[in-house]
Amino acid sequence: MTLKYCQGPDCHTYTTQDRLKGMKGSKTFQTRRRSDFYYGDGNFCSMNCYNDWANKFVDQAIDHFGRVTTAKHLTEENAWVKDYDYNYRDDNPKSNYRSVNKITREQRPLTEEQYDDTNYTLNER
Numbered sequence: 657m658t659l660k661y662c663q664g665p666d667c668h669t670y671t672t673q674d675r676l677k678g679m680k681g682s683k684t685f686q687t688r689r690r691s692d693f694y695y696g697d698g699n700f701c702s703m704n705c706y707n708d709w710a711n712k713f714v715d716q717a718i719d720h721f722g723r724v725t726t727a728k729h730l731t732e733e734n735a736w737v738k739d740y741d742y743n744y745r746d747d748n749p750k751s752n753y754r755s756v757n758k759i760t761r762e763q764r765p766l767t768e769e770q771y772d773d774t775n776y777t778l779n780e781r
């Protein structure tokens with residue numbers, strides 16, 4: 657099992673007991689190290705550390721991967737989402753599962769298999 661460090665730039669400055677490491681007389685607060693973390697796709701020990709990273713690096717990251725400079729458009733052709741009735745009863749003969757177009761409000765029935773199939777969509781890609 658490989659351990660990894662929290663990527664928060666200020667992780668070591670949060671003075672919790674679990675960060676205090678080292679021999680008596682030479683203890684230091686250290687960056688947290690674990691097999692996995694819960695935040696930021698497993699890279700950060702806390703939302704604090706995630707936010708510290710974002711506040712420091714988010715502009716560089718956006719410039720690196722491409723900044724959004726014009727509005728994106730959700731069109732009719734790509735506005736289909738899957739939906740179902742939570743309180744559906746088995747004696748209802750109509751299909752519980754359906755595709756709903758977020759723009760036109762059109763509804764089309766789905767089979768349960770189509771609903772469960774994460775690759776199935778009416779959207780054009």
Ligand SMILES: [Zn+2]
Nearest residue numbers: 662667701705
């Ligand atoms: Zn951290």
